Amino acid sequence: MKGGMNSLVRQAQKMQSRITKVQEEIGNKTIEASTGGGMVTAVVNGKQELLQIKINPDVVDPSDVEVLEEMVLGAVNQAMEMAGEMMNSEIEKITGGLNIPGLF
Incomplete structure (x- = not known):
């Protein structure tokens, strides 16, 4: 039983390591979203910044100004x-x- 638990812990640690690596990689990617037929574009990164x-x-x-505000808000929310x-x-x-709670 103890060996099975150790194996499970090792698998969880590997999974956490892979998740951390993916989060870092995605954090460096950018996403663009536009509204108003491309009139307003928001660019965010994978960290949602x-x-x-x-x-x-x-x-x-x-x-x-309200129309512009709505387009900006829409583009940001979509991105x-x-x-x-x-x-x-x-x-x-x-x-x-x-x-898995606490894993990521």
């Missing part, structure tokens, strides 16, 4: 969601869909 906002000057209308999905997908490949 906002890196850049690109705004086409044609969308800037001082009399209607963040995509980054989270990418991280979850890669981790699921390692864990086989297991949800």
